[in-house]
Amino acid sequence: METMLQVADLRVAYGARTVLHGVDLTVAAGELVGLVGPNGCGKTTLLRAVTRLIPWHAGRVVIGGAPVERLSRRDLARRVAVVPQSPALPSGYTALDIAVMGRTPRLSFLQQEGADDYRIARDALARVDALALADRPVDELSGGERQRVVLARALAQQAPLILLDEPVANLDIGHQISVFLLLRELARDERLAVLVTIHELVLASLYCDRVALMAGGAILADGPPAGVLTAAHIARAYGTKVLVLDAPGLPAPVVVPYGGP
């Protein structure tokens, strides 16, 4: 499998506080990888470092064969699309305006969006069940609707690697499932490399091909969900007791947040 994202021994510090202590992670084309871990373990920092929003001190980040530091902002945006966690959207712009902004890295400085770009943006909105919102100003949308519009913007970027930071945090269960079905479809059918941070360990077990469990700025375990999301690993990472159930009909055992009576 072709490796799209390769992170090797990545170290990041904010001032004197080290946030990432040598993270190793790969995501291949066609793979949906879940990044899980307790609050403040460094998941968002890792995503930001990968897209060069924050500097790192040591280690390597390679995207599609090119070291990230050698790519221009534009080339980087052609390779990686990012769905940030509850991003701010400017008022007065419609959902379609926001979605078509995903075409930015594909346009030269003087170029304006053409019919093709609008078609791609509308297709992207349709894939996240938001086409009906196309002409609504984003300030009128709910948190979940805005989240989906930003996901559509990332799809319109047509990058081979997509990073998502808590994409279902504001969504109801129906849209949580449809977003994960979409992510799986993107990975399996369109051979995209998808890395998603997520708090819902159940969704991570059921939909991700692979799960990386982070704790304290390092990867604690990395592999198929059943091997990573064990009671022992979760006790180490989160410092809590949970129940891991293996029910018939489920593709993998699921973590139930039940620490006992």
Add this chain to the structure above:
Amino acid sequence: MTVKEAMTGDRPADAPAHWSMPSANVAAYPVAAALLILSILLGVIVGPAGIAPQDVVRVLLHHLLGADVGAPALADTIVWQIRLPRVIMAALVGCTLAYSGAAYQGVFRNPLADPFLLGVAAGAGLAATIVIVGPVPASWGPVSLITIASFGGALAAVFLTYGIARSGGRAPMTTLILAGVAVSSLATSATSYLLLAHQRDTIAILSWLLGGFNNSGWHQLWFIVPYTLPAAAVIFLHGRVLNVMQLDEHQAEQLGVNVERTRLVVLVAASLAAAAAVSVAGIVGFVGLIVPHLVRMAVGPDYRRLLPLSALLGASFMILADLGARTAISPGELPVGVVTACMGAPFFLYLLRRQRKAYF
């Protein structure tokens, strides 16, 4: 919608009017252009000399089309040498202040940014004063050292204001305005000191600072056109990127925009434009705030429409403000900055109050 529809632009019958391309509100351009022509006509027709409107039209026809329509010589002098240059200068200054205001708002992601609230005008005034009292000649052929110095002063002020107010890639409303006030006060104090210390230059400095259009002549176009044209070109070309920059800094960068470089280029262009406007018209506040705001209310926030429409409307606005300045207390004249402040200050307070929830 099918691919064919998208490719050919055929619109499904039930699609909303602005479903595909940013073609919405195209009617805004003819309306703004008509308003500008009307303002220019009004500006050349109204005046204390009492020239009949048909004579004004004759003068314009004579000069623009070469038609020999028998315009009286006195009317010719007054309309072509006095009123029209004044109207054109007002239009250029209004247009420049309006689009530069919109550009500042776009860069700072703050709809209340304005060249004057940011300290740009005060910085330009201080730099111009330093040149006037200094030992160097004020101009060098057609190149005005005062304009160049005021550009430097404007740029220094805006970067100082922004540097103080900036936190996390964003300049919050309150801090931006407070920093602008601080920078303005500092520059104004220094200017006042120079005024007192160099009393032989007081008249030159004051007439520069107060500005206005009462001495406008065709030659003054040299003081603004060479600056505002390239600045406008640079800023208008950034319309689409400014839209993307309305997202936060991180999102814009993740979409491939070089945020720091874009910010720098647009700020330099906007400050060049604003400094040129200040150097011919003096301190004329609030145009860069009111006009883009009215345009935003009419056609939405898209900078590709906002910038050119602000320029058009700003030109009309300033012609009419200047008309007010020279007719309100006729035969005397108010400084045009007084007229714009009378309209702008209440408007600014209204905006501040209305948006308090969002910004404080």
